[in-house]
């Protein structure tokens with residue numbers, strides 16, 4: 482978005498460092514504040530590493546990775562910024578203290594977006610005198626690689642703040658969805674949680690191994706879901722009748738499956754069971770190798786997906 486020329490990132494751990502890299506890639510300077518010792522060199526190293534990936538994704542054409550500055554305080558970082566992404570630890574008093582500190586100095590039309598996964602917009606709004614410019618902008622880790630951002634405002638939010646944030650995120654290469662109601666976990670984490678719950682249930686009840694359940698997902702529905710969402714896909718699954726025909730054909734089947742799905746709890750025993758299953762599935766492959774493979778595959782898939790012209 483042409484109007485937003487300067488950005489700030491508050492808290493530059495796992496999520497903030499990645500946002501900083503993405504904002505730089507979008508051609509905007511970013512001012513970072515993180516009080517942790519060594520934060521500057523960690524973030525700098527992260528940006529350098531992320532730059533290669535973002536270049537492969539075609540995100541760095543306008544970017545300049547040298548336009549990063551490190552502020553001595555949150556107040557200093559947000560001065561003159563049109564978009565501020567907050568990524569401090571997921572504790573309400575920490576977020577509230579930060580909001581109280583920056584509120585007197587942020588530009589009147591600046592947008593402050595929180596990356597919070599677990600806290601709700603309402604809980605965080607309580608930290609503001611006037612929360613009009615404060616929204617939820619929840620990324621999927623890592624933000625410089627995974628396109629999704631879940632955006633939310635409510636009755637206390639200025640009407641233009643959410644559309645302006647969506648435009649800004651889109652300009653940085655993100656895909657946004659609108660969250661219309663406060664629920665724990667927003668949207669995408671709830672979807673993940675639902676699938677993982679059944680994955681665990683299938684292992685726990687001896688239906689398949691951890692490795693095979695993982696494979697069933699990545700070689701099956703996971704691939705399709707990277708192309709299109711589940712409701713669109715099912716609408717294509719019953720010929721010309723579309724979704725109504727699909728629902729008509731499969732109502733009893735799905736209702737029966739839903740009745741049979743499990744509700745395991747994440748206990749220490751379940752955690753041990755999954756760890757053993759994972760060790761047997763992955764053998765000697767190190768965590769570093771697995772992480773590198775994950776990132777490589779995600780980048781390759783995104784490059785391939787971007788080459789598909791949807792309107793042709």
Ligand SMILES: NC(=O)c1ccc[n+]([C@@H]2O[C@H](COP(=O)([O-])OP(=O)(O)OC[C@H]3O[C@@H](n4cnc5c(N)ncnc54)[C@H](O)[C@@H]3O)[C@@H](O)[C@H]2O)c1
Pocket residue numbers: 491492493494495496497514515516517555567568569570571575579596597598599619620621622
């Ligand atoms: N890790 C994930 O997968 C993930 C995904 C989506 C959203 N989030 C959300 O992002 C936020 C940050 O999570 P994270 O995983 O990056 O945490 P993290 O612990 O990796 O990073 C938090 C950073 O904030 C810094 N910090 C602490 N107090 C600060 C302050 N007052 N001002 C500025 N910086 C401060 C810390 O030094 C640390 O570097 C959380 O709200 C979390 O829910 C995390």
